[in-house]
Amino acid sequence: MKVTEGLYAFLWNSPVENNCNAFLVRGGKNVLIDPGHRHLFRHVEEGLRRLGTDVSSVDLVIVTHGHPDHIEGLRMFRKPTLLAMGEEEYRFLLERGGGGATEFAPDIFLREGELTVGDLSFEVLLTPGHSPGSISLYWKDRKALFTGDVVFSKGIGRTDLPGGAGRKLRESIERLKGLDVEFLLPGHGETVRGREAVRRNFQFIEGYWYPHLR
Numbered sequence: 001m002k003v004t005e006g007l008y009a010f011l012w013n014s015p016v017e018n019n020c021n022a023f024l025v026r027g028g029k030n031v032l033i034d035p036g037h038r039h040l041f042r043h044v045e046e047g048l049r050r051l052g053t054d055v056s057s058v059d060l061v062i063v064t065h066g067h068p069d070h071i072e073g074l075r076m077f078r079k080p081t082l083l084a085m086g087e088e089e090y091r092f093l094l095e096r097g098g099g100g101a102t103e104f105a106p107d108i109f110l111r112e113g114e115l116t117v118g119d120l121s122f123e124v125l126l127t128p129g130h131s132p133g134s135i136s137l138y139w140k141d142r143k144a145l146f147t148g149d150v151v152f153s154k155g156i157g158r159t160d161l162p163g164g165a166g167r168k169l170r171e172s173i174e175r176l177k178g179l180d181v182e183f184l185l186p187g188h189g190e191t192v193r194g195r196e197a198v199r200r201n202f203q204f205i206e207g208y209w210y211p212h213l214r
């Protein structure tokens with residue numbers, strides 16, 4: 001599904017199996033965000049195929065955080081495709097998963113600040129709370145915000161998983177709220193489109209979910 005020029009969403013909407021949404025940014029370089037579960041990777045392959053391309057055209061895969069329903073699909077990529085993950089998140093994966101996490105060793109450690117991929121420029125924001133090293137990605141040229149499992153349409157990420165923290169999630173959401181966003185692209189569920197709809201979504205989260213985040 002085309003979201004806007006150069007931006008495509010492969011939304012996951014099976015009610016019986018959990019997986020994440022994947023997104024493709026096409027510019028001089030192709031960037032895929034959150035490949036999802038390995039055993040459901042056909043979802044991404046199918047999305048790419050419909051655009052007349054395939055995994056070999058992806059230059060960089062970025063994962064928002066290290067949960068299996070977001071990162072397992074990394075196994076389907078081969079060099080020269082590069083992998084990027086939050087530095088803090090990878091450290092957490094290593095601590096928890098021991099040697100097993102090394103198969104996801106990133107080529108690029110994401111830190112707060114600007115990330116340039118060819119002619120594409122993103123802002124990386126550290127947004128912990130759902131997981132300790134979650135990142136969100138802001139593509140200013142399209143006012144598109146990839147939130148992973150920090151913010152959804154009318155919802156927020158769980159804070160009861162290892163390394164989760166309600167107060168931190170709230171601070172992270174507050175940061176995202178300050179951005180100028182036309183397209184809110186969450187890791188699960190529907191996208192939120194239009195500045196006004198995005199504003200109302202943050203307002204709903206503040207009213208409904210903030211009391212639960214402490």
Ligand SMILES: [Zn+2]
Pocket residue numbers: 065067130149
């Ligand atoms: Zn998650």
